[in-house]
Amino acid sequence: LPADIISTVEFNHTGELLATGDKGGRVVIFQREQESKHQSHRRGEYNVYSTFQSHEPEFDYLKSLEIEEKINKIRWLPQQNAAYFLLSTNDKTVKLWKVSERDKRPEGYNLKDEDGRLRDPSMITMLRVPVLRPMDLMVEATPRRVFANAHTYHINSISVNSDYETYMSADDLRINLWNFEITNQSFNIVDIKPANMEELTEVITAAEFHPHHCNTFVYSSSKGTIRLCDMRTAALCDRHAKFFEEPEDPSNRSFFSEIISSISDVKFSHSGRYIMTRDYLTVKVWDLNMENRPIETYQVHDYLRSKLCSLYENDCIFDKFECVWNGSDSVIMSGSYNNFFRMFDRNTKRDVTLEASRENSKPRAVLKPRKVCVGGKRRKDEISVDSLDFSKKILHTAWHPSENIIAVAATNNLYIFQDKVN
């Protein structure tokens, strides 16, 4: 079912919860089982905790266009009380959801009986105090805020600020700053829309707040550039504080150079010292103090470089892959085609290709590294470039904030992989 295609995956700040959003506008939250001493071989598995419909399809009558209910991004707020809060967004509207548990209910009301029917007051002969009794756990999700009508273009990113009071939402041409308490207005902090739309040559592709400095954020563009902005300098951050761009390699120039340089995702490291960007063929790590080139470049699937024309024809060249850091910023991960995903160890410089598919992995089996054969003889177990299935793309992945647990979305299936237990 197309509605089941997973469109975003995100762990919360403790890793206890994992949220997924899909094309049908639904959010499914998984919760990690408490590890029990009796079943030590079952290390905290993730089970469904809550499912709710976040967004519905809408119709924009003036433009005569549908607004998709697909969830583009989910971002968790840090937990401040017993309830969990997350932001979910489609192309136009951001919503704040509260997910809370109820495991007790009051019993013994005076004015109504257990079914909720009102009692006849004349029949009441004594007063009693209602008591809370345990009930089966119920998890409810309620929409607490709806932030609408602030984006003309399609929202591609949301990011919670480290002050936990504000967040930003970015579309193709603008970025808005919101206060969680205020839904009827937002501040526009970036606007790259040209006065004459005929002059449009560049769009915003992703944006994120710095993990510690609440005045700093970055946004990436379709021309492969990253801008770091400081909100203290001006209300409208059209002038960047830093501008990150790698000079073009003339030997690799083609008509597709710009398209493959378009950045599809940008993520700060947990430390806040680096940013990672994903373009069509590579993942790059940048030091915030060096703007003229990345400090590291990793090839995700360079064998596609000779296939760019075909990938342009079938539109795959426009696929937007995401990238993630592990908790210690030592390993980075990003997806590819054929349900492959790649991990790069920044320290050892080793990398691995793994596959998320049911046929090739039984539960509890160790994932076998995969290899794509580029030319010449194909070894057994290798797969040739022409045999890759480009309809099986891994665009969305997530890494647990402190443990080696990863979530990989392969079309409409979610895979959760953990470190092998000895």
Add this chain to the structure above:
Amino acid sequence: MFVRGLKRKCFDGEEDIEGTLAGIKAIPSYNLQRQSLLDMSLVKLQLCHMLVEPNLCRSVLIANTVRQIQEEMTQDGTWQMINTQSTGQASLDRLVSTDILCRSSREQAEGKHVPGYSTFNKDFEGNQAQDNSETASSVQAPRNLQSNAWEMENPQENKGNFQKSLDQIFETLENKSPNSVEDLFSEVDNSYYDLDTMLTGMMSNTKMGHCDGLETFSSPATTASNSNCKSDLNELDHIVEILVES
């Protein structure tokens, strides 16, 4: 050919054929490959994606690619050559049929709302001045291909001004904003329709392609006969609300 840095073949898989002795299939020349890429890009920009708003990032990237090709073609003078050649007819047929799928019959008759097949008039008007004597519209290099195509279908419509620039594609994308209510309705003879009929016509035709949606402006008969035409008061209030707010 040109001294323009290193260029790469954009056709994949052709490298294999290079090695064969027989060389049965000639490798398309760089010009043909580039032309094919240009055609493919223009088709991509034109294809109407049903009901959902087109992806702006993708459109911008494709448009930039088209500009890049055009610039290169201008620099090496290929742009003028295209007029005299009849290359790519086979691919043109394919492109024509794709294009027709996207246009309602009214658009074809009036040549409206067609994002430029043969765009970028700004830079190339000078080159084509000699062809301009008959038509008021500025002529672009691929115009010959285009005019051949349209002559096959609508000979008398050839001078219809359907050659919008690429820039106007973005205007089209951009103008789908709540503020351009006047633009949206400006082509409609207001005395003929009332708002109710038009809007309910739009609503009832939601399942049609986006391009076909324009047909609601031109065919009152269909909206009248459409059983969904009866406006639901609540929905109409909602629409009026939107108009008022914007």
